[in-house]
Amino acid sequence: MLTSKVAKRYAQGLLDFTNESGQTATVFSEMKDVVKIMKESQDLNKFFMTPYIDSKKKIEVAKEIFKSLSPSSQNLITLIIRQGRENQLKNIAQEFINKVEDINGIQRVTLTTATQLSKENLDQILKSTNLVNVNSNFDLKVNVKPEILGGYVLRVGDQQVDASVKSKLNQVKKDFSLN
Numbered sequence: 001m002l003t004s005k006v007a008k009r010y011a012q013g014l015l016d017f018t019n020e021s022g023q024t025a026t027v028f029s030e031m032k033d034v035v036k037i038m039k040e041s042q043d044l045n046k047f048f049m050t051p052y053i054d055s056k057k058k059i060e061v062a063k064e065i066f067k068s069l070s071p072s073s074q075n076l077i078t079l080i081i082r083q084g085r086e087n088q089l090k091n092i093a094q095e096f097i098n099k100v101e102d103i104n105g106i107q108r109v110t111l112t113t114a115t116q117l118s119k120e121n122l123d124q125i126l127k128s129t130n131l132v133n134v135n136s137n138f139d140l141k142v143n144v145k146p147e148i149l150g151g152y153v154l155r156v157g158d159q160q161v162d163a164s165v166k167s168k169l170n171q172v173k174k175d176f177s178l179n
Contacts, residue, residue: 004088004091006085006088006091006092007088007092007094007095008095010076010085010088010092010095010096011092011093011096011098011099012099014027014076014092014096015096015099015100017072018072021072023070023072024100026070026072027070027072027096028096028097028100030069030070030073031073031093031094031096031097032093032097033069034066034069034073034089034090034093035090035093035094035097037065037066038089038090038093039090044065045090047061048081048086048087048089049086049087055081055082055084058081058086059078059081059082062077062081062086076092077089080092101139104137105136106137106138106139107132107133107136107137107139107157108138108139108141108156108157109126109132109138109139109140109141109155109156110140110142110143110154110155110156111125111126111140111141111142111143111152111153111154111155112142112143112144112145112148112152112153112155112164113142113143113144113145113148113151113152114144114145114146114147114148114149114150114152114164114165115144115146116142116144117142122140122142125152125154126140129154131154131156131159131161132154132156147166148166149164149165149166149169150164150165151163151164151165151166151167151168152164153167
């Protein structure tokens with residue numbers, strides 16, 4: 001997933017600030033909450049995307065929704081809205097999370113399967129590849145997409161293993177069209 005330059009810059013600024021003030025752990029958990037809220041609330045996303053609602057009203061609503069967050073997180077959200085970047089709020093929060101996880105050495109692993117897998121199957125897939133260091137910390141996100149028909153697609157950072165039935169069928173189709 002590509003992240004905008006705006007999200008990277010705001011996230012880096014927040015990371016620099018939290019490192020100096022010793023609030024990285026607190027803001028890290030709060031940014032996870034922000035991402036969760038933004039993912040779950042389509043109405044909030046539409047509200048923030050509406051251009052004819054002025055920033056003061058958006059700040060009022062954001063202060064009410066995020067009132068349980070620390071002053072640092074609340075100030076960041078207010079700054080983002082004042083600068084007209086509220087459509088990037090979720091991306092900024094996610095980029096901050098990614099930066100903190102990178103510093104802590106946590107791998108982000110995405111596994112896409114056609115059906116829900118058992119814990120044993122997940123462990124077997126992760127151990128079968130050298131992309132994932134199962135002895136260190138990693139954050140596993142499992143997506144279920146029936147359109148891959150079977151198998152799995154494992155993505156770790158910028159590397160990917162595509163062992164899906166769909167890609168194998170596409171390869172066979174391509175081979176037949178060349179001959």
